[in-house]
Amino acid sequence: MEQNIIETDILIIGGGTAGCLAAVEVRERFPNLSVTIMEKAHIDRSGCLAGGMNAINAYLNPGETPESFVKYVRFDSCGLIREDLVLSMSKLFEYCVKKVEKWGLPILCDEKGNYIPRGRWNIKINGESLKPIIAKAAKNAGTKVLNWVVATNYLVVDGKVGGAVGVSIRNGNLFIVKAKATIIATGGAAGIYKPNNAHDAQHKTWYCPYNTGAGFAMGIRAGAEMTSFEMRYIGLRVKDTIAPTGTIALGVGAPQINSKGEKFMATKYAHIGGDGAPTPYRSHGPIQEIKEGRGPVYLDTRHITSQQARDLKSAFLDMYPSMVLYWAANEIDPSKEPVEVQTTEPYIVGGHTQSGYWIDVNRKTTLDGLYAAGDVSGGAPYKFVSGCWAEGVIAAMNAGEYAQKNEFMEIPADIIEEEQNRVFAPLLSFTNKKDGIRPYDMEVRLQKIMEEYAGGAATFYEVSEERLHVAKRRLSTLPDQFKHLIAEELHELMKAHEVIDRVYVAQTLVEHMLYRKETRWPGYCTRTDYTERDDEQWLKFVNSRRDVVTGNIEVFTRPYEQIVPGDRYKPR
Amino acid sequence: MPVVVHADKCNTCHGSHNPPCVRMCPGDLLMKDPKTGKILMRDPAECWDCLPCVKVCPQEAIEFRLSYQLGFHTARLLPHIHDTRDFITWELIDTEGAIDNFTIRTKVLPVELDEKIEGVAAVDFSI
Numbered sequence: 047m048e049q050n051i052i053e054t055d056i057l058i059i060g061g062g063t064a065g066c067l068a069a070v071e072v073r074e075r076f077p078n079l080s081v082t083i084m085e086k087a088h089i090d091r092s093g094c095l096a097g098g099m100n101a102i103n104a105y106l107n108p109g110e111t112p113e114s115f116v117k118y119v120r121f122d123s124c125g126l127i128r129e130d131l132v133l134s135m136s137k138l139f140e141y142c143v144k145k146v147e148k149w150g151l152p153i154l155c156d157e158k159g160n161y162i163p164r165g166r167w168n169i170k171i172n173g174e175s176l177k178p179i180i181a182k183a184a185k186n187a188g189t190k191v192l193n194w195v196v197a198t199n200y201l202v203v204d205g206k207v208g209g210a211v212g213v214s215i216r217n218g219n220l221f222i223v224k225a226k227a228t229i230i231a232t233g234g235a236a237g238i239y240k241p242n243n244a245h246d247a248q249h250k251t252w253y254c255p256y257n258t259g260a261g262f263a264m265g266i267r268a269g270a271e272m273t274s275f276e277m278r279y280i281g282l283r284v285k286d287t288i289a290p291t292g293t294i295a296l297g298v299g300a301p302q303i304n305s306k307g308e309k310f311m312a313t314k315y316a317h318i319g320g321d322g323a324p325t326p327y328r329s330h331g332p333i334q335e336i337k338e339g340r341g342p343v344y345l346d347t348r349h350i351t352s353q354q355a356r357d358l359k360s361a362f363l364d365m366y367p368s369m370v371l372y373w374a375a376n377e378i379d380p381s382k383e384p385v386e387v388q389t390t391e392p393y394i395v396g397g398h399t400q401s402g403y404w405i406d407v408n409r410k411t412t413l414d415g416l417y418a419a420g421d422v423s424g425g426a427p428y429k430f431v432s433g434c435w436a437e438g439v440i441a442a443m444n445a446g447e448y449a450q451k452n453e454f455m456e457i458p459a460d461i462i463e464e465e466q467n468r469v470f471a472p473l474l475s476f477t478n479k480k481d482g483i484r485p486y487d488m489e490v491r492l493q494k495i496m497e498e499y500a501g502g503a504a505t506f507y508e509v510s511e512e513r514l515h516v517a518k519r520r521l522s523t524l525p526d527q528f529k530h531l532i533a534e535e536l537h538e539l540m541k542a543h544e545v546i547d548r549v550y551v552a553q554t555l556v557e558h559m560l561y562r563k564e565t566r567w568p569g570y571c572t573r574t575d576y577t578e579r580d581d582e583q584w585l586k587f588v589n590s591r592r593d594v595v596t597g598n599i600e601v602f603t604r605p606y607e608q609i610v611p612g613d614r615y616k617p618r
Numbered sequence: 619m620p621v622v623v624h625a626d627k628c629n630t631c632h633g634s635h636n637p638p639c640v641r642m643c644p645g646d647l648l649m650k651d652p653k654t655g656k657i658l659m660r661d662p663a664e665c666w667d668c669l670p671c672v673k674v675c676p677q678e679a680i681e682f683r684l685s686y687q688l689g690f691h692t693a694r695l696l697p698h699i700h701d702t703r704d705f706i707t708w709e710l711i712d713t714e715g716a717i718d719n720f721t722i723r724t725k726v727l728p729v730e731l732d733e734k735i736e737g738v739a740a741v742d743f744s745i
Contacts, residue, residue, distance in 0.1 A: 050737050090670075090729075091642040097668035150725045174673075174706060174724045182727055192736050194646070215646060216735055217742035246620065246662045247685035249645075255666050256645050286688050360720050363708050367695060368667045368684060370720075374712040375689025537646055537660060 047470065049462075050214075050221045054082035054190065055449045056442075057209050057225035059197045060261065061085035062093030062177075063431055064420030064438035065231035066184040067142065071442035073187035079449055082190040082223060084197050084212050086540070087256065089181040093233055094254045094421070095431070099173035100293060100364035102153075103430040105139050107163040112136040116610045118166065118617050119428040122324045123277075124566050125614035126585060126606055127400065128425030130407045133609065135426055138436035143169075146435070149183045151176055165296045167428075174364045176431075195221050196540050197232065197260055198469050200416070201457050202268045207416040208455030210264070211465045213543075215536040218473075220466050224457065226449035227415055229441045230403070231434075234279075234395030234421040235259030235551045237489065237544075240497040240504075241391050242288055250368075252281055252288045253393040261422035262394065262402065263547035266554055269594040271404040271412040273424040273587050273604070275551075276558035278392035278570050279399040280507055282329050285386035289369040291345060293361050294385060295321070298354050300345040302328070303384060304335045309346075319617065325398075329389050330569030337506050344384030355381040389569070391503060394551055397421040397429040399570065404589055404604070408444035409437055412591075415448065415455075417441040425587070472533035472542040482532035485541040488524070492549055495520045500556055501571065510574045514560045521556060524549045525597075554590055554599060561601045562588050620665035620683060621648075621672065623657045627679035630655040634732040635740055639680055641733060642670035673697050673706070674729055699726050 056072050058065045061083040072081050085092055106115060115136040120127050147153050152172040154162045161169040185191060195212040201224065202208070209225040236253040249255040266272060282291050282302075294300050301321045302311045311331050312320040318327060332343040350358070358380060362369040373380065396402030402424030403411045411418050419437035420429070429437065475482050496502060499517035501509035528546055533539040564580040565573045587604040608614070630650070631637040639657055640648045647660045648671055657680070659665070672680045682695060696709040703726040710718045734740070 052737075087644040087646060088641040091668075092644045096642075096644040096666070096670055150727075152723050152725055172723045172725075174722070175726050177670075178727045179725060190736065193641075194735065195737070214738060216738045219737065221737065243685070243687065245685065245687060246665075247688055248663050249666050250620075250685065250688070251666070254644065255664070356720070359710075360722055363706075363720055363722055364724075367669050367697070367708070368682070370708070370710060371682070371684055371693055371695040372689050374695070374710050374718075375684055375691075375693035377713065540646065 052223045055079040056081045058083045058229045060232035061089035064434040066180040067435040068438035068442040069184040069189040070187045071439045076446040084192045086196045088193045095177040100361045104432045121617040129609040131426035135433045135436035142435035206414040227445040229417045230261045231420045232261030233257035239391040240493040258544035259551040263550040266550045273404040273589045275401045275555045277399040281390045285388045287372045289366040298350045300347045303346045304340040326567040326569045346384045347380045350381045395421045400427040409441035417445045472531040476532040482530045489545045508572045557599045622681045624679045627677045628656040631731040638674040638729045639671040
């Protein structure tokens with residue numbers, strides 16, 4: 047094992063959707079600044095976009111404005127969002143989409159050359175190669191890319207971030223990257239809860255299973271303020287494949303029906319928009335139907351033509367090819383029978399929901415020198431791909447300004463030595479033939495605790511004070527067990543750190559769910575002891591900060607500010 | 619068994635140290651067999667079924683399979699990138715052997731058969 051010490055003006059951790067756009071933006075606006083991306087896989091196909099995308103889901107179609115977007119997102123998130131963040135990102139959708147189109151992304155246009163809308167906020171793309179296209183732009187901009195380097199912790203002195211440490215899973219070197227400013231863009235966290243499928247399909251998840259909350263955990267360990275972890279994302283997805291349903295529901299206008307053929311969203315949730323109800327309700331509705339014995343639940347596609355069914359398959363091939371194979375392998379024709387749906391394991395993300403770093407409008411976190419963008423940053427749901435791009439751009443502009451004014455920090459040697467010992471401990475334990483815990487075993491243990499006591503699918507995602515306290519107590523033992531982790535080789539070492547990171551995320555998550563004593567987002571976090579929404583007490587953000595010395599997690603609230611006038615529970 | 623590598627089709631990308639399929643896996647799951655240089659799947663249970671490795675293989679030696687719990691044998695889905703790289707044809711074969719082709723516009727970027735790794739000496743990842 048050797049140390050690679052690198053100095054770069056700007057370090058971007060995570061070369062995905064947000065990180066690649068951030069890299070290009072820094073190089074365009076500040077050509078004098080050097081940029082390095084630290085990426086756990088290879089930026090050509092890493093992260094959420096590896097398989098591709100068939101739509102840009104956050105775009106202002108003709109007639110829409112940043113304000114109308116904020117109104118819709120606020121409605122969709124049950125009245126509580128950071129309006130400053132959502133406004134600022136929506137103003138950049140056009141800029142980002144045009145930029146990526148220029149890099150070569152095929153966007154579907156009509157005969158006049160206008161983008162083809164799919165609903166108010168979506169446009170269709172042929173995005174099978176979206177990830178390599180934006181990765182190429184990042185590389186062409188002169189970014190240094192450290193592929194296969196897994197970020198493990200920030201370099202922090204006096205609450206200020208001066209870069210990060212990572213481990214190469216190709217040669218086991220420790221990478222010490224000193225930076226004047228750091229942008230965290232590692233995505234959210236999957237694998238906190240028991241996955242929907244077992245055995246050789248355990249990673250058949252909707253969210254990228256390799257996004258394991260590294261950025262959240264690094265922030266939690268460094269004492270950064272986090273927000274809204276309790277707004278878990280539980281998506282309505284196609285049964286078994288966990289494929290996105292927007293392609294079907296929006297693409298061909300398919301309502302949800304239960305096993306009796308009842309359009310339950312249209313009847314029971316008419317007052318909040320029926321099949322157009324806020325996203326959490328579109329998961330809550332079917333969960334209730336199944337809980338009360340009226341499952342399975344379907345998207346009714348029986349009205350579509352065989353040509354529409356073909357178009358549907360084409361759309362999935364651009365993003366989620368296994369959906370098409372699934373239909374062929376099970377002799378399912380979506381134009382003849384309805385498509386069965388289910389809800390996912392809970393994910394912690396800042397791009398569909400709003401869990402993540404508490405940031406200001408410049409995407410600066412509560413730690414000096416650290417900016418956040420994409421799924422790892424909180425307060426701004428409904429980001430999807432283009433919102434992550436926009437946040438990458440905003441973070442880049444402000445991190446660039448910061449780097450112009452600041453110098454490299456002196457990093458005491460003991461910080462690096464301590465991290466080095468922490469990072470390699472599982473490998474050393476294996477070499478010393480110590481008996482121990484394999485990362486996969488700890489992962490299953492974590493998932494079992496979360497599934498059974500912290501609102502997993504088996505309990506219809508419901509939580510209560512008592513059950514959450516059991517989860518909290520059981521989780522509290524896990525950090526003491528990290529010293530028993532063993533890893534045979536570098537891939538398993540990465541997995542050891544993935545599960546360590548997820549434990550930090552899970553502990554913070556449980557504290558957040560305990561603190562919010564209302565049910566603001568039914569389905570996402572249904573409290574059986576506080577079943578109603580309570581705007582008087584809880585129209586505010588639940589935030590947390592872990593004490594870097596004691597390890598205690600302090601939970602508190604931050605006020606909500608309404609910027610765009612109007613009824614917060616109306617989509618327009 | 620989400621991804622199957624057909625060893626008879628894998629030509630090791632002519633002895634590449636860091637072949638495209640290894641680079642394209644976001645989960646670090648494909649590796650070279652230390653004996654033959656051909657590609658091995660580290661752990662099928664970790665596969666996300668995202669298919670970049672399948673699409674990038676110049677030999678079409680990597681095939682995607684649904685886990686059997688999710689779909690019956692022997693349905694297949696085989697992507698073929700056109701030489702012009704602006705279209706991809708997906709060949710879908712159902713359990714009865716009936717074939718359906720879907721041709722979709724794309725923009726596939728050219729990929730080198732080998733690539734250096736920043737900060738890592740070739741000796742560390744070659745076999």
